[in-house]
Amino acid sequence: MNFTPYTIGAAIAIGALTTALVGPQPRPLAWIVFALTSLRIVWAYLRLRCQTYSLSSERFAHRYGVLSRSLNEIELYRVKDVVLRQPFLLRICGLSNITVVGFDEVKPVMVLKAVRDGEEVRECFRNFVEARRDVKRVGVFEGA
Numbered sequence: 001m002n003f004t005p006y007t008i009g010a011a012i013a014i015g016a017l018t019t020a021l022v023g024p025q026p027r028p029l030a031w032i033v034f035a036l037t038s039l040r041i042v043w044a045y046l047r048l049r050c051q052t053y054s055l056s057s058e059r060f061a062h063r064y065g066v067l068s069r070s071l072n073e074i075e076l077y078r079v080k081d082v083v084l085r086q087p088f089l090l091r092i093c094g095l096s097n098i099t100v101v102g103f104d105e106v107k108p109v110m111v112l113k114a115v116r117d118g119e120e121v122r123e124c125f126r127n128f129v130e131a132r133r134d135v136k137r138v139g140v141f142e143g144a
Contacts (some may be wrong), residue, residue, distance in 0.1 A: 001114045003089075005044040013037040053112055057128055060100060062110055072110060074102045076132035084122045090114060098122055 013034050020030035043066070051064040060079070062072045083099040090096060096118025100110045115121050 001048055002044045006041060009037050009041040009044070013041070055125060055128065058132060060110070060125070062112075072107050074100065074104050074107075074110065076129045077136045077138045078103045079125075079129045082122050082125045082129065084118050086118065096122075098125070100125070 016030045016034035016037060020027045020034060046066045047064075050066050050069075051062075054061045054063075057076075059076055060074050064070055079100060079102045081099075081101040083101065085097045085099065086095075087097065093114075095114045095116060098112040098115050098118055098121060100112070102108055102110070112121075
């Protein structure tokens with residue numbers, strides 16, 4: 001998920017560090033670029049690390065945020081569709097994106113990025129949604 005920020009950030013950080021260390025004169029601008037780039041890499045890592053998904057038999061929850069935390073929940077009986085996407089780069093790593101489309105007005109679409117065993121997770125999600133709809137006696141009717 002963080003391939004681009006890591007690779008570009010590492011290239012910039014290595015370039016700035018090399019520039020800061022080579023030569024007889026101190027180069028404060030190179031050190032500043034190195035520090036800011038390093039902070040950006042750490043921030044990208046923390047954003048991904050502080051993101052969690054949970055799926056129970058009643059609801060799906062997505063918690064995210066590093067300094068300020070947020071929680072998005074959707075009741076499973078309100079899920080309209082669960083879509084599996086496998087972009088090429090994720091697919092060669094055995095990962096998938098799962099898009100959850102619901103009837104929620106606040107956030108009708110949630111995307112689970114880089115999920116391992118995506119087909120199994122999607123099928124589990126679908127089974128939980130169908131079971132919850134049966135319990136709540138809710139049906140989905142699509143209009144023309």
